[in-house]
Each structure stands twice: as C-alpha cells, then as structure tokens.
Amino acid sequence: MTPGRQGKPDRSRRPAPRKQGPRKPPAQDPARRVALDVLRAVSERDAYANLMLPEELRRRRITGRDAALATELTYGTLRAQGLLDEIITACLDRPLSEVDKVVLDALRLGAYQLLRTRIPPHAAVASTVDLVREETGSHVAGFANAVLRNVSEKDEADWMRQLTPDAETDPIGNLAMRTSHPRWVARSFAEALGDKGAELEAALLADDTRPAVHLLAKPGEITADELAAITGGDPAPYSPYGVHLPTGGGDLAEAEPIKEKLAVVQDEGSQLVTIAATNVPVDGGSGGDTRWLDLCAGPGGKATLLGSLAATAGVTVDAVEKAPHRAKLVERATEGLPVTVHVADGRDPGLDGGYDRVLVDAPCSGLGALRRRPEARWRRQPSDVADLTRLQGELLASAFGLVRAGGLVAYVVCSPHLAETEGVFGNAARRAGAEVIDAREYFPGVPLLGDGPYVQLWPHRHGTDAMFVALAIAR
Numbered sequence: 001m002t003p004g005r006q007g008k009p010d011r012s013r014r015p016a017p018r019k020q021g022p023r024k025p026p027a028q029d030p031a032r033r034v035a036l037d038v039l040r041a042v043s044e045r046d047a048y049a050n051l052m053l054p055e056e057l058r059r060r061r062i063t064g065r066d067a068a069l070a071t072e073l074t075y076g077t078l079r080a081q082g083l084l085d086e087i088i089t090a091c092l093d094r095p096l097s098e099v100d101k102v103v104l105d106a107l108r109l110g111a112y113q114l115l116r117t118r119i120p121p122h123a124a125v126a127s128t129v130d131l132v133r134e135e136t137g138s139h140v141a142g143f144a145n146a147v148l149r150n151v152s153e154k155d156e157a158d159w160m161r162q163l164t165p166d167a168e169t170d171p172i173g174n175l176a177m178r179t180s181h182p183r184w185v186a187r188s189f190a191e192a193l194g195d196k197g198a199e200l201e202a203a204l205l206a207d208d209t210r211p212a213v214h215l216l217a218k219p220g221e222i223t224a225d226e227l228a229a230i231t232g233g234d235p236a237p238y239s240p241y242g243v244h245l246p247t248g249g250g251d252l253a254e255a256e257p258i259k260e261k262l263a264v265v266q267d268e269g270s271q272l273v274t275i276a277a278t279n280v281p282v283d284g285g286s287g288g289d290t291r292w293l294d295l296c297a298g299p300g301g302k303a304t305l306l307g308s309l310a311a312t313a314g315v316t317v318d319a320v321e322k323a324p325h326r327a328k329l330v331e332r333a334t335e336g337l338p339v340t341v342h343v344a345d346g347r348d349p350g351l352d353g354g355y356d357r358v359l360v361d362a363p364c365s366g367l368g369a370l371r372r373r374p375e376a377r378w379r380r381q382p383s384d385v386a387d388l389t390r391l392q393g394e395l396l397a398s399a400f401g402l403v404r405a406g407g408l409v410a411y412v413v414c415s416p417h418l419a420e421t422e423g424v425f426g427n428a429a430r431r432a433g434a435e436v437i438d439a440r441e442y443f444p445g446v447p448l449l450g451d452g453p454y455v456q457l458w459p460h461r462h463g464t465d466a467m468f469v470a471l472a473i474a475r
C-alpha cells in the first residue's frame with residue numbers, strides 16, 4: 001500500500017458498493033465475524049449489544065473459547081470506542097466521518113485487538129483485513145491494513161501519552177480519555193462525586209467491569225438465606241432480600257427458584273431504594289398506610305418487590321406504565337400479588353389521589369448503569385438530559401398531586417447526573433411545599449452515603465448500579 005499524504009494511508013476513493021444479500025460467516029473465524037456483525041448492528045441500527053450478542057452466539061452455535069473471545073472483542077471494542085476513534089483518527093489523513101461505516105467498525109475491532117489484547121499483532125491485522133476484504137473488496141482491505149499497521153506502531157500507553165490531555169490542567173479530560181468515556185459523562189460523574197481524581201477514576205473504571213448477578217428473594221416466598229443455599233450464592237451485604245450469585249454460575253433460567261417465581265434477577269441497588277421507599281413512616285391519613293402507587297412501573301422489577309411487601313402488609317399497589325408492552329411485563333411480573341396495572345401516562349394517569357406512598361422511578365439517561373450496556377456511553381447525548389429532566393419534573397409534579405398530606409414521594413433514577421437527581425427533585429419538592437427528608441437513615445449498614453439528604457449509590461462504592469433516591473413528605 002502506498003502511504004498517502006503525511007505518510008498516512010491514502011484513502012482517496014470511496015469503497016466500491018458492497019454486494020447485497022446475506023454473507024456466509026467464514027467458518028475459520030466465527031468470533032471476529034460475529035463481533036463485527038454486532039458492532040455493525042449497534043452503529044447502523046442502534047442495536048443493543050448485550051441483547052444481540054448472546055442471541056447470535058446461540059443462533060450460530062458459537063460456544064467455548066470462541067464465544068468468550070467474541071464477547072471480549074465486542075464489549076471491549078464498544079466500551080473503548082472513543083479512545084479507539086482518537087487513535088484511528090491520528091492514523092488517517094482525513095476525518096473519521098469519511099471512512100465507510102463498516103470499515104470503521106472493523107478498524108475499531110482490529111485496533112482493540114492490537115492495543116488491549118494479547119492477540120499477536122500480525123493475527124489482529126490479518127484477521128481484520130480479511131473481514132474488510134469480505135465486506136468491501138481488496139482495495140479497501142489495503143487501506144485497513146495500512147491504518148492498522150500505523151496503529152500497531154505504538155502500544156496503548158504511548159498512544160495515551162500522545163493523545164491524552166494533561167492531568168494537571170484538564171483532569172476530567174485526562175480521565176475521560178484514559179477510561180474511554182465522553183467528556184460530558186466524566187464531568188457529570190465528577191460533579192456528583194465532588195472529585196476529579198482517584199475516586200472519579202474508580203467510578204469511571206467501574207463501567208468496564210462485569211456486574212455480578214443479584215437476585216431478589218421475594219418476601220413472603222423465600223428468604224435470602226434459603227435462596228443463597230439453593231443457588232450457591234451469598235446473601236447480599238445490604239439488602240435483606242438480596243443474593244449475590246458467583247460469577248459464571250450457570251444458566252439462570254434453569255434455576256428452580258427462578259422457574260418457580262420465588263426469586264427474580266434484580267440489582268441490589270434497586271432493592272435498596274424500594275425498601276427505603278416502604279420503610280419511611282407515614283403519619284396521618286384516614287386509611288393509615290394501605291395504598292401505594294408505582295408511577296413508572298415497566299418492566300416491573302420494583303413493582304414486584306413493592307407488591308411482595310404489600311402482600312404481607314395488607315396494602316394494595318397501583319402500577320402505572322405508559323408503554324403497553326411494558327405494562328404487560330409488569331402484569332406478568334406481579335401476577336398473584338396485590339398489584340393493579342394501568343396503561344396510562346404518569347403525568348395524568350386518571351387515578352384517584354390520596355396515596356400513602358408514591359414511587360417515581362423515572363425514565364432517565366441510565367448513566368448509572370453503563371456497565372450493563374457497553375455502547376450506551378457513546379449513544380447518550382447531553383441533549384437527552386434536557387428532555388428527560390422536563391419529563392422527570394412533570395412526573396414528580398403529578399406524584400405530589402396524587403399523594404396525601406403526610407404521605408411519601410420517593411424519586412429514583414439510575415443516574416448520578418445532578419440535573420436528573422438533585423436538580424429535578426429539589427425544584428419539584430420546593431414547588432409542592434414538601435419536606436425533604438434524609439434518605440440515608442433508610443439505608444442501614446450501607447457505607448459511604450455522603451452528606452445527605454439524598455442517597456447516591458455507586459458501582460465502585462457499593463457494587464450496585466448508580467441509583468439515586470430522594471424522599472419527601474407531602475404537606
């Protein structure tokens with residue numbers, strides 16, 4: 001390949017049009033083939049890698065080492081995308097946006113192998129070039145070969161030194177690059193943590209870890225100790241209903257307690273915020289504490305715990321969900337529990353007010369669950385937050401309208417972004433004249449909860465998703 005301007009690969013021609021029709025996966029490299037197909041689906045059709053990859057592995061009967069390699073390459077490449085794109089850009093003589101999408105996905109896959117795996121460089125380059133050749137033809141394969149050879153001239157540490165902003169003058173930019181996060185996400189974490197150093201780094205690095213599987217032992221059905229004994233897991237450190245499963249603990253769908261609906265998969269953070277919402281004492285009210293409302297219930301995780309607790313306490317729960325298919329999931333999840341599902345907009349659900357407790361588990365950016373969705377950090381945009389905070393505010397205003405005086409509004413989001421957390425809730429509670437209470441009291445035994453009155457959980461501190469909860473008593 002003749003180097004182009006500035007000694008960089010020449011890519012003056014657009015790739016030839018790709019052949020139509022399904023391609024046959026090359027039998028000799030199923031792991032990289034499926035990885036590239038998933039990367040393409042993510043970038044071209046907004047697919048979710050954590051849903052698509054397991055399905056494709058099953059469909060193509062890829063197992064064992066090939067499945068492990070495909071998983072590592074797909075998730076690793078998606079998480080590191082920002083960093084890989086900077087490095088690839090440094091090896092091009094034109095903007096990244098001018099590179100054909102499938103070629104770019106293949107280059108990311110190749111660069112990831114070169115920089116973050118022990119795959120020998122010649123194998124990383126040759127296998128990527130083969131994929132590009134199959135997709136586009138020989139002339140573009142030469143281009144891919146040249147770019148990847150440039151990438152391979154330095155290791156990750158050298159590339160970091162060249163591309164990363166100075167830690168002294170731009171600590172957030174430095175950590176955003178080193179942990180491969182968009183700068184705005186790193187900044188939002190820094191603001192929530194009040195830290196731009198070691199703790200911010202730990203929080204960002206936690207997004208690259210695989211979360212342990214947590215189970216909820218449904219109250220009234222099975223205890224956490226029993227569930228732990230049956231599944232080989234450990235009782236959770238904080239939730240009295242939680243069990244942590246060992247990593248690689250077999251096929252969950254086959255576990256008896258799950259088949260029998262005695263237990264469900266649920267992050268311990270979700271359990272803790274729901275338990276907190278049911279433990280705050282609510283005074284007054286003619287009926288005591290008998291009517292609860294879950295205003296954003298789909299797919300029904302927290303409604304299941306609320307319903308199980310309600311069943312043992314003589315309480316009824318109304319569960320509102322706007323999306324009909326998600327409302328069906330709530331119905332299925334809460335079957336047999338005292339939960340009535342309503343397909344309605346939580347901003348005006350058409351229900352009689354006077355609830356003793358209202359949970360608003362609002363739609364949010366999901367920045368608190370980035371470790372579950374490898375591509376999410378790059379897909380979310382700062383503008384999403386503005387739209388979401390408007391909706392969150394409207395849902396909270398509705399909640400304060402539906403709760404009785406002396407009743408509780410619990411606001412939950414799976415995000416640490418201050419606009420979605422303290423910002424929205426502070427305004428809504430002030431407008432409603434509600435009394436914000438210190439939520440930390442309702443997280444007994446949970447360490448590192450900060451100064452209150454809100455609670456922000458974190459993967460790197462608590463091993464949970466970064467759930468936020470705020471509690472207020474209506475006046």
Ligand SMILES: C[S@@+](CC[C@H](N)C(=O)[O-])C[C@H]1O[C@@H](n2cnc3c(N)ncnc32)[C@H](O)[C@@H]1O
Nearest residue numbers: 296297298299300301302322345346361362363
């Ligand atoms: C964060 S999820 C709730 C998760 C749920 N509480 C659980 O634990 O499984 C937010 C839900 O709110 C729903 N939603 C979005 N806008 C809504 C609205 N205006 N009214 C009611 N539900 C809405 C979404 O469809 C989504 O299912």
